[in-house]
Amino acid sequence: VRPIFSVDEARLRARRRLPRMVFDFVDGAAEDEVTMQANRGAFASIALRPRRLVDVSERDQSTTVLGTPIAMPVLLAPTGLSRLVSRHGEPAVARAAGANGTVYTLSTMASASLEEVAAAATGPLWFQLYPWNDEQLVKALVRRAQDLGYGALVVAVDTPLVGKRERDARNGFTIPPRFGPRTAVDIIRHPRWLRDGLAARSIGFANLGAAANTSVVSAAKFVNENLVNPSADIRYLDELRRLWRGPLVVKGLMTGEDARRAVDAGADAVVVSNHGGRQLDGEPATVTVLSEVISAVGREAEVYIDGGIRRGTDVLKCIALGARACFVGRPYLYGLAAGGEQGVGEILRILHAEIDAGLALLGRPRLSDVGIDAVRLPA
Numbered sequence: 001v002r003p004i005f006s007v008d009e010a011r012l013r014a015r016r017r018l019p020r021m022v023f024d025f026v027d028g029a030a031e032d033e034v035t036m037q038a039n040r041g042a043f044a045s046i047a048l049r050p051r052r053l054v055d056v057s058e059r060d061q062s063t064t065v066l067g068t069p070i071a072m073p074v075l076l077a078p079t080g081l082s083r084l085v086s087r088h089g090e091p092a093v094a095r096a097a098g099a100n101g102t103v104y105t106l107s108t109m110a111s112a113s114l115e116e117v118a119a120a121a122t123g124p125l126w127f128q129l130y131p132w133n134d135e136q137l138v139k140a141l142v143r144r145a146q147d148l149g150y151g152a153l154v155v156a157v158d159t160p161l162v163g164k165r166e167r168d169a170r171n172g173f174t175i176p177p178r179f180g181p182r183t184a185v186d187i188i189r190h191p192r193w194l195r196d197g198l199a200a201r202s203i204g205f206a207n208l209g210a211a212a213n214t215s216v217v218s219a220a221k222f223v224n225e226n227l228v229n230p231s232a233d234i235r236y237l238d239e240l241r242r243l244w245r246g247p248l249v250v251k252g253l254m255t256g257e258d259a260r261r262a263v264d265a266g267a268d269a270v271v272v273s274n275h276g277g278r279q280l281d282g283e284p285a286t287v288t289v290l291s292e293v294i295s296a297v298g299r300e301a302e303v304y305i306d307g308g309i310r311r312g313t314d315v316l317k318c319i320a321l322g323a324r325a326c327f328v329g330r331p332y333l334y335g336l337a338a339g340g341e342q343g344v345g346e347i348l349r350i351l352h353a354e355i356d357a358g359l360a361l362l363g364r365p366r367l368s369d370v371g372i373d374a375v376r377l378p379a
Ligand SMILES: Cc1cc2nc3c(=O)[nH]c(=O)nc-3n(C[C@H](O)[C@H](O)[C@H](O)COP(=O)(O)O)c2cc1C
Pocket: 025, 026, 027, 039, 077, 078, 079, 080, 107, 108, 109, 110, 128, 156, 251, 273, 274, 275, 276, 277, 278, 306, 307, 308, 309, 327, 328, 329, 330, 331, 333
């Protein structure tokens, strides 16, 4: 097998390997996908300010997140239903994260259970929770995560309803994926994905109980009709703070004010995120609001970011602007589609190598040397 040499290369492989509807579920975003494109575009408009004639013979990109040591400043973001892209699914992602010294955040919407992933993992795990409407379910999830040793609870607050993902609607994408008038040809044209056992296996939300997996439905419609909790406000976060005994991370913030409210409610860290552009199209690129969030809470809480990170230099730009670490979502799913656990590992090794080279070429051998003077912002 030819080695993968970049995240974009893995994306092209995933596109060949997966039925269109599955690729689009991963690759797509809300409405006109303006926000998703903005996430990428903003990195292109931030330039680096290299320092020459510095000894960069020894470099170190290791850091800590909420006290947990990690080998690189890149964590794996929560993504639902990873078994769609490879039958190895979430356990394979957890193993690859552990092998490469970083954290994997399991999603509420995962296609493997908290227990299964905890048993497979070889490194630190965090659990992402949606503040869904079923109080018993939420309490049980928090308890399970606590008992299984998940190191932080990541509450995603950007989903009072699921964004309008038009590629999914156009493709007739359902959970589980089924042969239908719009999908049969697509599936048959990807025999490798079929052979992988995917069509046979019933893919569903492994942590949400039988009720969530009874019928073939559009995922967005199902979640909007059965799970979301549009009335959740800051009091919900207060309750979770009382319920969960470990570090609390609030994911999906895009303003300084909201970061302030989250930290006042007891968050130990926040994730600047627009959900990879999959929720409200029209939000700005995450990296353009990073400084605002750092100014609001950076002294008291760790600030992470995700959205459009595809290169080691994107990570270094975020670090320069004050982020503690970055998350990636689609990149590791492309890797998972292209090569299972090994593919996810490849993606992490590519990013590690790019960050390492970036530190050398920037003339800043340690992550802690990468400050605001390492970037030139657009005028
Ligand atoms: C296929 C897919 C599923 C996702 N599912 C979830 C989820 O269940 N919970 C969540 O908090 N975020 C979810 N996200 C958002 C990611 O956690 C992350 O914010 C986003 O992917 C970052 O952007 P990037 O893909 O450009 O790296 C999902 C993203 C993708 C691509």
